[in-house]
Amino acid sequence: MDKQIQNFTWALFGLAMAAVLTIAAQHVAPQLLMAEQQPAQVHQAQAGNTVQVRIEGLRFVPDVIEAAPGQQLDIELHNTGDMTHDLVLGSKRTALLHPGQRDHISVTVDRSMQGWCSLPGHRQQGMVLDIRMR
Structure with missing residues (x-):
C-alpha cells in the first residue's frame, strides 16, 4: 500500500510540474520570439x-x-x-x-x-x- 501512495504522489508531482512548465512556456515564448526580431528600422x-x-x-x-x-x-x-x-x-x-x-x-x-x-x-x-x- 505504501508503494502505491508513493507512486501516486510522484505522479501528482509530475503532473504539477508539467502544468507549471506549460504555463511558463506560454508566457515566455512570445517574449523570446520578440527578442529574436531584427532591430527597428x-x-x-x-x-x-x-x-x-x-x-x-x-x-x-x-x-x-x-x-x-x-x-x-x-x-x-x-x-x-x-x-x-x-x-x-x-x-x-x-x-x-x-x-x-x-x-x-x-x-x-x-x-x-x-x-x-x-x-x-x-x-x-x-x-x-x-x-x-x-
Missing part, C-alpha cells in the same frame, strides 16, 4: 511625402516612423508577405490586404502612437508600427 517622415511601409512576414518595414508634431502622415502599406494583414492606427484602419495588395492610411501626428495588425496573434508576435514625435 526608423524612417524620418518629411512633410508632404508619402511614407512607404512594407509588410514582410510578421513585421512592418520600417517599423518606426518619426514625424513632426501636427504633421499629416500619409502611409502607403504594401503587403509583400505571404499572409493577409492590415494596419490599425488610431481610429483608422486599412483593408485586409492579401499578398501583393496595397492600401493607404492618413493620420495627423499629435502624439506618439502605435499601430498594429489586428489579426489574432500578430500584434502579440511583434507586428507593430510605432509613430514617434521628433
